[in-house]
Amino acid sequence: MNRNDIFVIYGTTLSAMTAELLEKADLKEQILEKADALGIKPSGMKIGLKPNLVGAIPAEQGATTHVEIVRALVLYLQAEGFRNLLILEGSWVGDRTERAFKSLGYEALSREYHVPLLDTKKDHFIKKSYEEIEMEISKAALSLDFLINLPVLKGHCQTKMTGALKNLKGIISDNEKRHFHSLGLHKPIAYLNKLICADFVLVDGICGDLDFEEGGNPVAMNRILCGLDSVLIDSYIADTMGYAPDDIGYLTIADKIGVGSKHLEQANILELNQDTTKTKPSSSRRVRKLAEYVAERDACSACYANLIQALARLEDTGKLHGMEKPSFAIGQGFREKKSCTGTGAGISSENSFYQKSCIGAGNCTRSFSRYVPGCPVRAADILSFLSDL
Ligand code: SF4
Structure with a gap:
């Protein structure tokens, strides 16, 4: 898989779709390459899985990452011999991450496959700076050897959309989340991804919300996609929602500071199948x-x-x-x-x-x-x- 590749699969069979996508994208190869670059034994690679659990809101409402996708990812990684896994997330300010872990099936997943959960709100934080902005980032997140970002393709009332780059807000402290809002979100989101960026992005595009990160207006988009470049993936999400990448402030900044490329016209979009699911009346x-x-x-x-x-x-x-x-x-x-x-x-x-x-x-x-x-x-x-x- 190259940096300008985006693999897309359509359907409603989440586990099978995820497994096929990971095989085709050859995630294993990406991890082996990083292990080689870091001089670490592949089996010892510390791999973080970062879903979007903004709150204890069912995935069907368009807010959170379907646990079936994360489970299929865990199964794939463990079958390939990667056992040092960690699921990490911090829900939005005012909510308890444990509630989301429990009610959305992550606690059961953790027990069944022996993958620890980390509520980043309770982690230690390390101060990191890019340009003029200093931010508190989860120590555990910074210590990972390979980060897999699992955002939801959905709208956002302030930034228009949310995807890979914004999903990393879950690894900063609650104080920092407030600070990000006071700075208008775009610049700090781009800068955060300059300090720590995902090695691989697996997007839950099954039924993300039309406008709000907390869900309520899900749209059956019926797709899962993956890629290596968070900015390119977010540009695809923007395009899917009818925005140009330049309509999203943090994409323009992230492209400019070298986090990735917003140039979707240079992307190689590989659709593995065609969606044949018939549309149904929406609950929204x-x-x-x-x-x-x-x-x-x-x-x-x-x-x-x-x-x-x-x-x-x-x-x-x-x-x-x-x-x-x-x-x-x-x-x-x-x-x-x-x-x-x-x-x-x-x-x-x-x-x-x-x-x-x-x-x-x-x-x-x-x-x-x-x-x-x-x-x-x-x-x-x-x-x-x-x-x-
Ligand atoms: S077959 Fe027709 S309805 Fe289905 S995706 Fe193609 S153009 Fe759309």
Whole structure:
């Protein structure tokens, strides 16, 4: 695996997907290379697994890393002879990490596979500085030989998105978390990753939240992905959510100071399969409201989720207001069809580019007079198609 590779797998069978992804990405080789560089016996490598357990919130709500993914990772590592593992995390300020460990299945995982859990809130902290910012970082995290970051692909009310770089906030002290907020988050997040950065990133993109790190509006994105460059991985996440990497302040800073590359156009994205899971009605009120703009017939979940992300971005910028319902068509049921509304209703003058017939989203709608190609269609492509109109 190279630094500009991103491996993506789609589906809902979390354990099997994780196992296949790790095999294809050859994580073992990455650990062996690092052991060689450090002059340590591979079996003695201290490997840290850092999930996102922001609080004791079920993964299905779109906030936390599914324990099934972490379990599959532990099984892979142990089968390859790596036994010196540690799961470490510190929930957000005001919550107890133990509650998340217990209620989300991490305590049971720890018992079953003899992998210790560390609540970083209770760890000792070492002061480290980059440029003008000094920060307290978990001593245990700094002592690791190999760090595997397991973020959730999801939105964030202040930084727009959260992924690999921001997930490392879980290894700083609570005081430092408050300090980060007072500094506006972007610069300290980028600087933290200059001081300690993941060697490997495995992203839970199963059903992350549309807007909030604490969940509540999960979107079935149905994917797990991995890579070596945290900045590139986060750029992929940004793109998936309909943002350009430059829309996310900490990505621009992290790229500039050499944490990694935000240049997604240079990434080698290897999709191991295609999502064939049919989309289901969402439990989220916001997602259901956005879905009113979509005519859906047998859409694959990942494709549909990308369209929902694009609609959320349109709503954020006020561009959804006044659009007809539906304005978009998606799904295999539209193959060979020319439109979803036929003659349809009229258009409002202030939204003249949203015509009476729907815009197709994805290759299944290629017979439409206007459609955005892709299989699955990308949120960023939908947004750029609309802005070109
Ligand atoms: S364009 Fe591809 S991913 Fe989207 S609904 Fe059609 S087959 Fe599924």
